[in-house]
Amino acid sequence: MKEYLQKYFTLRKHNAKVAYKKAKNRKMCYLFLAPYAILFTMFYVFPVLASIYFSFTYYNVLEAPRFIGLQNYISLILQDDIFLIGVKNTLLIAVITGPLGYIMSFLFAWLINELPRWVRSIAVMVFYAPSIAGNCFVIFSVFFRGDAYGYVNAFLINLGIIDKPILWLVNPQYMLPICMLVILWMSLGSGFLSFVAGLQGVDKSQFEAGYMDGIKNRWQELWFITLPNMKPMLMFGAVMAITQAFNVADVTMQLCGFPSTDYAARTIVAHLIDYGSMRFEMGYACAIATILFLMMILCNKAIQSFLRRVGT
């Protein structure tokens, strides 16, 4: 055992020495990285670590945090029914809108890539505009208004499909599907734009070579040439899609009210906002955030291992 440990330590020491030497040779790199790294640690890494620490405490912002161990997590999972509703809704939204939005982003970016320049510019703008339009999605609450003034209700009544207006945003039955629709409408965001820019960079001669090598249709071309070339952007788009899909709260809160009927549109982040900024139970809110964080990391791992297999 002792020998083994000794061997292990000499090996480690050696590794460390090599790393140190390498680092010394690459001083320049650290200089380039330093400004970003310092700011990043200060405003991102440290707050995240602090939040994870707070999740093990009772912290109401006014008093100093008091360590209570796993108590927050235990009550979150065992006692908080509403949180479980939130988890269910978030997963439902993420599973449906995440992949769908991601695929839509890529597909549209790919399709408009071949259009002539000015058509493409307009198309990119039309698709991308909803996601930069700020809180423009509140316009949907006009479309789906509960009384007969709402467009959807008026339309359906005129067609004779329904005879009285449906409370779209109050009836738990319809809330989630409508929210998903709105989220999908907004989902062509950062991922879409990076795909558009990335597709421009794919080397054109590869397509000609592929043509010579017997690629028959556009789908084969997509799978064997375009997708492998786009891997870095696909990775970026996937991470963006995950963060967006799991962090849904604005849309559900503004459309369905906060709190919504029977908590039917509650998401994890909405729950977190409820505890964090209304009840000031920061420790509890941090526990929620940590659980969400773990879920997203797991999801990210799964997607990355999937993306590695693309195009083979």
Added chain:
Amino acid sequence: MSKDSNKKKTEKETKEQVYRKKLIKKRKPNRSIIGDILLYLILLLIAFIMAFPLIYAVSSALKPLDELFKFPPTIFPKRPTIDNFSDLFVTMGKSWVTFSRYLFNTVFITFVGTFGHLIIASMAAFVLAKYEFPGNQAFFKLVTVAMMFTGYVTAIPNYIILNKLGWIDTYWAIIIPAFASPLGLFLMKQFMEGLPTSLIEAAKIDGANEWKVFSGIVMPNVKPAWMTLIIFSVQALWNNRASTFIYSEEKKTLVFALQQIQSGGIARTGQGAAVLVVVMIVPIIIFVFSQSQILETMASSGLKD
């Protein structure tokens, strides 16, 4: 401009070539006409659906008050006016902080934040993408992971730090954290990875130091990426309400002021619609102006390994 002349030249060359060759050149291989038509019809339909809510938002901002409450609701205004917008200016004019001050705050925060973010993030992305050094992979992983933590709870530790630094209630409370936004670094790194290493080595042999390589070779070659980054950053900073870290009214942002008006209840429905359009239109305009850059400047033609 040289680009255009180049294009003309190639066009001329193709014209001079044999007829059959031109046909092949004109239509891309691997594309069936029926497929093209079908796909683009679907695309057109979806584009219409996507654009409709935005068009509606603009048209309802142009409606006079009586039409906003009309039944059955109309999509396009019968008598379009710009009263809602001029009312907005009147309301803004009554507040003790002038409109121009709010505008200045937002523009200052957006401009400085984006500029610093672009430089700092690209520098870091450059070494992360193109050099191997201890800690490289680990740091990048940290960045991707940190991106996934929700911002709502990190606001408190952030506040504590900013308070220690004495930046609360200054513009820096918004600007400096924006410099280190993980989104930009991630984007830049992914794009820089596509640059051929041979390009950098060649420059090195010619005697360029790291800074020269970065500013003279890498940055011009990833122009689409930095245009994309600018758009993301501008959009995030423009929509930043800055209400947590800045509390003196004369330092608040335009979006914050506008949303105050919007929450003024039913009497301000018209103005609310106008606010929606103003908040929405600015990032879109910035996007329109910069997007030609994003889409057309892939300078690294043929420089792949």
